[in-house]
Amino acid sequence: MIRNPGMILIDLDGTLVDSVPDLAYCVDEMMDRLGRPGHGDARVRKWVGNGVERLVRRALIGQLDGEPPEADFERAYPIFLDLYRDNTSKRSRLYPGIREGLDWLEAAGYRLGCVTNKAAQFTEPLLRDLGVRDAFQVVISGDTLPRKKPDPLPLLHAAELFGVAPKQALMVGDSVSDVTAARAAGFSIVCMSYGYNHGVDIRGAGPDAVIDSLVELRALLSQAA
Numbered sequence: 001m002i003r004n005p006g007m008i009l010i011d012l013d014g015t016l017v018d019s020v021p022d023l024a025y026c027v028d029e030m031m032d033r034l035g036r037p038g039h040g041d042a043r044v045r046k047w048v049g050n051g052v053e054r055l056v057r058r059a060l061i062g063q064l065d066g067e068p069p070e071a072d073f074e075r076a077y078p079i080f081l082d083l084y085r086d087n088t089s090k091r092s093r094l095y096p097g098i099r100e101g102l103d104w105l106e107a108a109g110y111r112l113g114c115v116t117n118k119a120a121q122f123t124e125p126l127l128r129d130l131g132v133r134d135a136f137q138v139v140i141s142g143d144t145l146p147r148k149k150p151d152p153l154p155l156l157h158a159a160e161l162f163g164v165a166p167k168q169a170l171m172v173g174d175s176v177s178d179v180t181a182a183r184a185a186g187f188s189i190v191c192m193s194y195g196y197n198h199g200v201d202i203r204g205a206g207p208d209a210v211i212d213s214l215v216e217l218r219a220l221l222s223q224a225a
Contacts, residue, residue, distance in 0.1 A: 002220055006164040009114070015172060017130060022092045050177065069070070089126050100143070116141055152185035173192070174192045179191065
């Protein structure tokens with residue numbers, strides 16, 4: 001059930017921004033430096049959404065689940081971080097409708113926060129470079145708190161900062177991690193039909209609604225009780 005929210009939290013990767021082009025570039029360049037074959041955008045697209053550490057581990061084993069030898073990870077991770085610092089926003093783009101959707105939400109007086117599993121050292125530059133940092137009164141990154149999504153802590157922390165009860169809060173995301181966190185926190189949850197959910201249709205996770213563009217949130221909120 002969608003209620004008229006006192007606060008809206010929005011995920012970053014796969015919801016606001018298609019960051020796969022930069023992430024895939026860094027993964028493939030990392031793999032090349034390790035003397036291994038790259039993976040390409042299509043495979044990397046199915047691995048993102050749980051932070052760059054998890055992405056590097058997946059790239060090393062070439063699949064979604066499992067763990068590489070720790071020595072391999074310890075060698076690869078610093079390479080990826082160095083690459084991504086220089087390639088956080090060179091190829092990434094806002095999804096269609098994001099700018100218009102954010103402009104409407106701001107004009108309508110909704111208080112907005114961004115909650116992501118991406119580390120702050122990458123989150124803040126990405127939001128700034130794409131021109132949307134000022135839309136958010138609160139930004140909670142993957143390393144802001146001891147736990148990240150799918151744990152509800154980041155969502156509950158944001159609600160506390162805004163002084164909003166969870167039942168009056170809305171999360172907008174794209175993955176089962178967002179749905180799980182929102183349900184555990186007592187938030188309503190709307191998901192984008194696109195984005196990064198490991199190649200699985202997000203409708204199967206049971207969000208309150210699925211939309212194709214952030215501009216469609218206007219119609220949902222106008223119907224909210």
